[in-house]
């Protein structure tokens with residue numbers, strides 16, 4: 001369906017030449033490190049090499065699959081396809097093409113007009129933001145795996161256990177439960193390390209009275225999940241409780257505010273204003289959330305820097321993840337992933353959010 005939607009949106013006489021791995025996957029639903037996807041108004045062809053041809057032929061959707069020719073014949077193959085699709089202008093993914101690749105295409109594609117502007121990126125980004133029911137199911141599949149893995153890992157978190165062991169357990173369990181991989185390097189940071197929003201799990205052994213923040217996700221059928229929870233271990237101080245509850249109220253308000261028509265920057269402001277009003281504004285440095293899909297970070301961004309025209313729409317999948325980080329002390333972040341629906345937003349995440357003391 002994704003190829004068909006792009007075909008509808010393409011300007012007459014243009015052919016999109018998609019070379020990035022992520023967008024090839026998005027459109028063909030087939031993962032390969034090599035390939036060229038040509039999409040014109042009247043057809044779509046995925047050209048790939050012998051390592052992938054058998055699987056690509058069986059699994060790619062809405063396009064013809066062809067084995068790539070070698071040498072100069074390869075370019076003849078591209079030109080034949082472009083001509084067949086009536087292409088005069090070739091649109092490239094400007095934001096994903098290297099300058100070297102662009103130069104290579106310029107040298108070869110003498111008889112066509114080449115468009116390295118943002119035209120194609122805009123079409124693709126607009127489309128990728130709106131998730132279908134099928135994509136929703138894949139994202140939910142990723143989330144379910146991630147949640148089960150965390151629930152299975154929690155009993156192992158206790159004083160003396162190292163951050164890296166928590167991260168490794170979580171990754172292992174996600175794989176065992178069917179994840180193709182992890183969404184990004186799992187963050188499991190405890191004690192003072194938890195004040196670093198994207199800290200790296202190391203040899204630090206968890207102590208009684210620590211917070212541990214776990215930010216992680218699973219990849220399922222090419223789609224990512226993204227969740228963060230902060231837990232207390234053994235005991236919790238009044239200051240920890242206070243900060244946790246400020247983040248929690250900001251996160252709940254952010255989740256509650258999500259709806260079609262809301263400017264992305266306003267979604268950020270809902271969370272930020274609560275943290276500011278509580279006196280912790282300077283300790284919440286990152287943006288409130290981001291889109292998720294075939295990439296862990298995609299559009300739209302829930303950010304104070306988002307343009308006023310960025311408006312949440314039905315089908316957008318975004319995270320809401322405010323945090324407070326007190327250097328040398330501790331940090332708290334709570335993150336859910338949600339899809340904007342006709343009547344608000346559907347939360348992928350069903351993990352509890354109230355402060356849990358492990």
Ligand SMILES: [Mn+2]
Nearest residue numbers: 226319321335
């Ligand atoms: Mn995130």
